[in-house]
Amino acid sequence: MAQETTQQAPASAPTAPARALLPFILPAVAVGVAASLVFVGVSTAAEKLQHVLWGPLPDALGVGRYSVLWMFVMLVATGVAVGLVVWKVPGHAGPDPATLGLDAPVLRPGVLPGLVLVTALMLAGGPSLGPENPIIAVNVGLAAWLGGRVLPRAPDALWPVLAESATIGALFGTPVAAALVISEALAGRPMRGRLWDNLFAPLTAGACGAMTTTLVAHPTFDLGLPPIGHPHAGDLLAALVVAPVSAVLGMCAVYAFPYVHAGFRRLRHPMLMLPAGGAVLGALAAVGGRLTLFKGLSEVGQLARDPEGWSAGQFATMTVVKLAALLVAASCGFRGGRIFPAVFVGTALGLCAHALVPAVHPSLGVATGVLGMLLAVTRQGWVSLFTAAVLVASPTIIALLTIASLPAWLLVTGRPQMQLREDGAPVR
Template identity: 30%
Template sequence: MPEAGSAAEPAARTQPEEADRLRELLWSPAYQKALVFSALIGVPVSLIAFWFLVAVHQLEHALWADLPAELGWDTPPWWWPLPLLAVAGVAVALVVRHLPGAGGHVPAVGLHSPGQGASALPGVVIAAFASLPLGATLGPEAPLIALGSGLALLFGQLARAPMTPKSTPLLAAAGAAAALPAIFGNPLIGAVILIEVAGVGGPQLFAVMLPALLSSGIGSLVFTGFGRWTGLSTGSLSVELSAPTPRLDAGDVLWSVPMAVAIGFALHVVMNTGRLAAMFVSRRTIVRTTACALAAAACGAVYALVTDRSPVDVASSGQATLGQLAQDPHSWGVGALIAVLLFKGTAYALCLGSLRGGPIFPSLFLGAAVGVLLAPLPGLGLVPAMAAGMAAAAAAALRLPVSSAVLVVLVMGSTAMTPVVMLSAVVAFVTVQMLPPGRAVPVPGTPAQPPPDPDSARPGNGPAHA
């Protein structure tokens, strides 16, 4: 940007240069057509994404609730994950070997910006149905991104819309954004995730975003209050919640920092283990993918034997279990919490490298479990501990701090925990970025690559590969 008074600056400027460029773009007929087409495909893509999720949930319920009940068990027996995940491993490996797109990207590298074409859709759908309902410790968000973008490109081809190097990424992003609200229940988080996943703004975005996010979270304590400080009342736009929410205390804020550091380090180990698993299955794909899936199933089986709880706690995305943990955290003893962290963390790492799905929901559950486990610490409340744990775990797993903070605030259903959420997300993200990067994950079916240059893992150099 030219300095004030320089010759490069126009004599009269009524708005920033970026606004002038945006105005020109909005008046472009090609961009206007892209906007109209994006609006039109939003409805069918959203409906298909909704029914995709319904089918996944119904099949999962049938396999993990209805079928055991018909066989006379109130909960699935300890060995239940073993045959299901064995089938999942074989099916996903066959998709990776024989179908275009290899069933979608490897979850261990985080979320990818939408880019796979319509030809990858069959493999993405089959791999998702083979992984998620059968007990993979993964969520549905990554298949939804691939499904939405692939459907948008397919509809564009069917409508004979002009597909150019500039319009194709826009159309793919629009489709992914239309599909994501089906799982998050809010269109905002889908848009925020895609902005960060796409790396819009490059290194400068992260350089500006982190201090802003951190100072905003700390500064908001002036208005929300903590401890004996009641906060300052402003005329901000807000919605009053009927349910009471706890007030933050100084201990909540202070404890969130070491919690975020520890969670960031732990999730870094989990994600790196997932990358090692992905390298392991890149050769002899069918045998090794099945072995990893069976090892993940064994984690659920051993957990059930040790704790006398359901193996579903481990062999699932954690979406339903997270709700149970939040509603009745005291039903989990210290031993059960430690066991679920160890076994679910291990199963999560194995599934990240071998099966297909997304990394968000298991990370949220692990962070919430850490929060419940550490809540008895002096000065730390249960709700702030869960909020800080979820934000730190999501930011460490995804390396998308803004998306993680927004997601946890929406999950909590209240803005009262926003300061510790933002603080934890930033601290965990910075912690992970300062640790040595993991090995590069090979494209399925290709040899593994050497470790990346440490400088390539700095913020802004592609959060999807972090």
């Protein structure tokens, strides 16, 4: 029995020779650089449009940039603009975004221009979604289309994996996130050879994507919060409370997701669903304020720069409003991902815990709040741990996050995910 177990262990798998891996380097480098440039290009265009829509335009109209009126008008207008593209542009901007996760399907080339356009409009207009899901889908489609023509003998499955890894590396500015996502995906699939042999090409693409983004856009996830120092028993208790509470709150949105999605689907037309979603988002923005708009990454930085600048009630309001905005935006048809707004929700919840109990270190509150929220919303364990850790530059927090992830994971595993099948049933 022991001999049989040894033979089946992953360590017994043969190592691929270097000549088998070398041909993948150039395709991985090309996909990594191209995927990063697509991400940076769409993000830059969206930022420039956002600057106009939320700056000179309301100023010229004599309306406050983030007044209740302008937030409502802009979110409804964004719904109308995205609805027009989904309705009229060939490909209809891809499938229902509620059915998509990080592992995007290969879309035909004719779908991609519309998907790029609605992503830029969404990022500029204020809905609470990030760029990750649609940008991954665009890069996967481009890589499969171009790669199949340039290297027709390469396996068809190669291009989606390279594009997904490259885009995740570009999004987070490090290939570590890509390696974690791909290794988690490979854990449920049969592999030929060693894990690192299978990760070689995706890791190359992720590294090139991350380095390109770093050189071009200089991203950073470190919030600049004070380091936690040497942990003590109170920190452990706080971590074991905040992360599960955050996970439970996130699961409330997950359980509500199919019902909210079904409610918008009853409107049956993108020119009804998306403007209606924009109207709901405008009402939520009136309650939560301007920090609850957009994907949430720069807004998280504003919260972290002054953890004492808001009361516990204000942090709680932003937490609930942003989570509700994420739920509505993901349900009504806006194309976008859920990771970045979930980071804002977790950050606001962690700072709320610090405001309620000052003994909870702000860095610990933020990291464990983000950890629990991402576990519930994404069901990606490694990405949740990684994202929570990089927000707080404190090596001592890793152990606390690992321990906190255990009860939080028990609360979310085996339960519905924030992703639906085509029939509207939640993925488990």
